[in-house]
Amino acid sequence: MGLMKKDGRAPRTAAVAADATMALSGTPVRIDNLSKHFGRRRGKVMALDDISLDFPAGSFTAVLGTSGSGKSTLLQCAAGLERPSSGRVTLCGTDPASVSDRKRTLLRRRHVGFVFQDFSLLPELTVAENIALPLRLDHRHVARAAVENAAERVGLSPAQLRRVPAQLSGGQQQRVAIARALLSRPEVIFADEPTGALDPHTAFRVLRLLRETTDGATGVIVTHDPQVTRFCDRAVFLYAGRVDAVIERPEPDAVAARLNALGERAAAPQELVNASRSMA
Ligand code: ADP
Ligand code: MG
Numbered sequence: 001m002g003l004m005k006k007d008g009r010a011p012r013t014a015a016v017a018a019d020a021t022m023a024l025s026g027t028p029v030r031i032d033n034l035s036k037h038f039g040r041r042r043g044k045v046m047a048l049d050d051i052s053l054d055f056p057a058g059s060f061t062a063v064l065g066t067s068g069s070g071k072s073t074l075l076q077c078a079a080g081l082e083r084p085s086s087g088r089v090t091l092c093g094t095d096p097a098s099v100s101d102r103k104r105t106l107l108r109r110r111h112v113g114f115v116f117q118d119f120s121l122l123p124e125l126t127v128a129e130n131i132a133l134p135l136r137l138d139h140r141h142v143a144r145a146a147v148e149n150a151a152e153r154v155g156l157s158p159a160q161l162r163r164v165p166a167q168l169s170g171g172q173q174q175r176v177a178i179a180r181a182l183l184s185r186p187e188v189i190f191a192d193e194p195t196g197a198l199d200p201h202t203a204f205r206v207l208r209l210l211r212e213t214t215d216g217a218t219g220v221i222v223t224h225d226p227q228v229t230r231f232c233d234r235a236v237f238l239y240a241g242r243v244d245a246v247i248e249r250p251e252p253d254a255v256a257a258r259l260n261a262l263g264e265r266a267a268a269p270q271e272l273v274n275a276s277r278s279m280a
Helices: 019-025 071-078 103-112 127-137 144-153 170-183 200-213 227-232 252-278
Strands: 029-038 045-055 060-065 084-089 112-115 188-192 218-222 234-241 242-248
Touching: 029 071, 045 071, 045 170, 045 242, 060 071, 060 227, 060 252, 071 084, 071 188, 071 218, 084 127, 103 112, 112 170, 127 170, 144 170, 170 188, 170 200, 200 218, 200 227, 227 252, 234 252, 242 252
Parallel strands: 060 218, 060 234, 112 188, 188 218
Antiparallel strands: 029 045, 029 084, 234 242
């Protein structure tokens, strides 16, 4: 199948018809009055409470907030991995909740890259096989050159491609997860604490890499690290499922100050929240 261009990069596919809408609006991700709750009655948790945000094409947004403030739920809803309780997500011109499971899966595979905190690499596959997996699942031919190209962009050597994940360091495994997310050249990259398991120096490099290698993609990155926001156009702070503040062109000092203030505000009740979460 001649799906790969000569330079080893996969062409962008126009799988979802409504792409034109996205091109016109320049907003690959849009969230309108999004709420998400879990459980019912007394056990009900409002994970997201009436959130509206636009993520313009090519922008990188850092999402910050204390534990339990709704960051992961926001990403999962925006990426079509969770269904909102109310409100609307528009992802590359399509509301993931309004289409069939199959269309939603295609939307994600073809337009979205998701970098998980725990890397989510398959231990029995080689690094090369892990990187190629999402395209293989989509029955697309994956040229070796494309995998090598993605690996090279994140600084992985051909020799490392033949190893299994356990033979790599945490930082290298995270690079594999990023290369995998980059291979299909997605329009949108979501990353949920992609540097949570890394030392600060490696985290900094990984995030810079993410920004530099995504080729104009729109990024939504959950992080706790103020330094990471250097690579972002905007920092969005969540508190108790709501947008508490937005800082454009964030400076790490301002981000750290805002995070400290949120932490103090959350300190007492958060311990109760965490205690109840740890039983789940
Ligand atoms: P964060 O990523 O900011 O730590 P989450 O989005 O994971 O926060 O969680 C927000 C709130 O929703 C928390 O109170 C959490 O316990 C709750 N929550 C998240 N996922 C679930 C779930 N699957 N079932 C029940 N409650 C959940
Ligand atoms: Mg989380």
